[in-house]
Amino acid sequence: AQSVSQHNHHVILSEAASLELGCNYSYGGTVNLFWYVQYPGQHLQLLLKYFSGDPLVKGIKGFEAEFIKSKFSFNLRKPSVQWSDTAEYFCAVNPRLVDMLTFGGGTRLMVKP
Template sequence: AQSVSQHNHHVILSEAASLELGCNYSYGGTVNLFWYVQYPGQHLQLLLKYFSGDPLVKGIKGFEAEFIKSKFSFNLRKPSVQWSDTAEYFCAVTGAAGNKLTFGGGTRVLVKP
């Protein structure tokens, strides 16, 4: 069975600081990787996704993620955060033949103005 772990449950930053959120998965086969975000009072929405090709993926709102196969990791980064990036971030994975998402526990990010 596949599983996803996110290292930090809570992160507090000041505006303009850099953000990196860790995500590791356990699954022996080909995976598809996703980062979803949930802003306060809103529903889950996709930030970015990776299937194959260039392991550095760029998403919306200046976010990017790097797939490192040897480390089973898919960390999310943003060079300079804004107050509006305050949200909960979820890493998720699907296997090659299956489309059900397996989510990590989420990381709550608070950006102080």
């Protein structure tokens, strides 16, 4: 069975700092990759997704993620964070044509104004 690891459980940044959240998965075949965000008091929302093609994926709110197949990684980045980016971020994976997602444990990001 596949697994997803998010190594940073808590991250604290000041506004305008750059962000990179790590995500590694274990599965040898072709996968779909996702980042979800959960703002305080809100439901999980899709931030971005990768299926195929350009490994650098751009999502909403200035976020992007890069799929590095050789490293089984799909790290999330943002050049300059804002206070409103305070949230919990989840990486998720599903093998191609398998329907359920496997989630990482999440990274709680706090951005100080």
